[in-house]
Amino acid sequence: MGKLNYDKWRELFETHCLSFGVLGHIDGSSSATPATAKEWKERDGLVKMWIYGTISESILDTVLKKNATARDLWLSIERLFRDNKEARALQLENDLRTMVIGDLSVHDYCAKLKTTASPRQH
Incomplete structure (x- = not known):
């Protein structure tokens, strides 16, 4: 929060997700169907782990919620920075x-x- 680097982080993270074909997990364009639920959840978990690994512990403490999707985390982080x-x-x-x-x-x-x-x- 102190370095005010959200926009840079966001650009790098979106590029990373785009290159791995999982951008839909943060931009909301991807959703699970009954046939793809298991695979979708696994990929969503991967994106969540990427998010967890690239944010500070204080931000993690603020946004970490049980059963949240990668999209939920993404929006929580965005609100945290945009609202402040x-x-x-x-x-x-x-x-x-x-x-x-x-x-x-x-x-x-x-x-x-x-x-x-x-x-x-x-």
Whole structure:
């Protein structure tokens, strides 16, 4: 949550799922039929494991729910980041306004400014 890298993570994760033919498990275009239920559930579990393996423990603690599908997790993570966007923007603005050079060199101070401001480019 602190690095504000949701958009990057999302793009990489969607690309990964697309290349393995399971994008439908996160975009909602895939559903099980009686004939494919077992295979669908196995693939959904695989996508869930990918999600679990690529998010922080604090996010995992927030979104982990029994019997959730990969799509459920995907939407929970999206809501977590999208709903907090305004609050995060205010926090970033405050961080930039209150940043002081202190003992930093001009180069290090500029690098710190750039690092803090870069998430705003999403």
